[in-house]
Amino acid sequence: MEKEQAGSKVYLRIIYVVSLLIPLVVTFLIFFPAKFGAGSWVKTLPTVHALINSLTVVTLIAALVAIKKGNIAVHRSFMFASLFMGVLFLVSYILYHSNVSSVKFGDLNHDGMVDEIELAKAGTSRVIYLVILASHILLSILVVPFVLFAFYFALTGQITRHRKIVKYTYPVWMYVSITGVVVYFLIKPYYI
Template sequence: MEQVLESNKTYLRVIQIVSVVIPVVVAVLLFAPINLSLGDQGWVRALPGVNAVINSLTAVLLIAALIAIKKKNIRLHRTLMLSALVLGTLFLVSYVIYHASTTSTVFGDVDHDGVLSSAEKAELGSMRGIYLFTLLSHIGLSIVVVPFVLLAFYYALSNQISRHQKIVKYTFPVWLYVSITGVLVYLMISPYYL
């Protein structure tokens, strides 16, 4: 029993560490960029589109997993959810590579000078507010949901089904929202990529 408790503590500690490291890395990339000098490579420029596809597939897997568990198909549910977790990990790696290699694209920056002029702002109108709300809610909730997703997986894999069911009531819709808004953010900003 003592070994099980120690094992639980280890897993929970890993979840805590990962839940802190991910937002710190993202913050560093956004506010103190690292330049890997890969930005001129075609495959790096393709990563935002790849990330949108990953987010789309994640949303589909999450919905399919919900349907599977409603039909009591636990094996399919588990496979779909593990696939969504793998996609989330691939997204994170791709996101880090992209943002460590290029400067951030400014929404509405038609002339690609990295500055949103007053004329560009005026042309955007209320779309800028919609974009910023979508982006900020996406980023904020993606940071918040990570520890809950990891805990949900931990509870499921350690057969703590009651705890798993309680946490996924809140985690699932947030993860789904983050996946869908990731695609929406890409669709909104993609016209401004070089």
């Protein structure tokens, strides 16, 4: 029993550390891109991110359908696929932001600034974009520990706790995945 509790504490600490490190690393790289010189191919990664987010939506829906039908094995497979997509997205996102400066919505001349003329041309679409982006970013940070706890509870047989947490985690994860695609299509015209 003591070994089991000690093991649980280790996993819980890992969840907390990972949940804290991810937003810190991403934030640092956005404000201080490292420019590792990965090449111009890195600029194609936002399209890959949209594809990964789209596939995550599909795997999350498939997992929900599977569990509603009582097929735990298929549900588990699709949830691991969703988690894999999340990890793949994160690695790709870090690679992108460690090599490319952030694109600003409305920056038509690609100088890294949105001047008065560009701001006027963007109009209310910029506000809509920023609201969607802000909710996407905030919820993507908040959902990480809950996703990890949901997996932990499922893998350790704590199904009641798993069910309670996924009632809130699943729709947030779905929202983050969908808005990731929406954000991509909204800002796509401003990529070089």
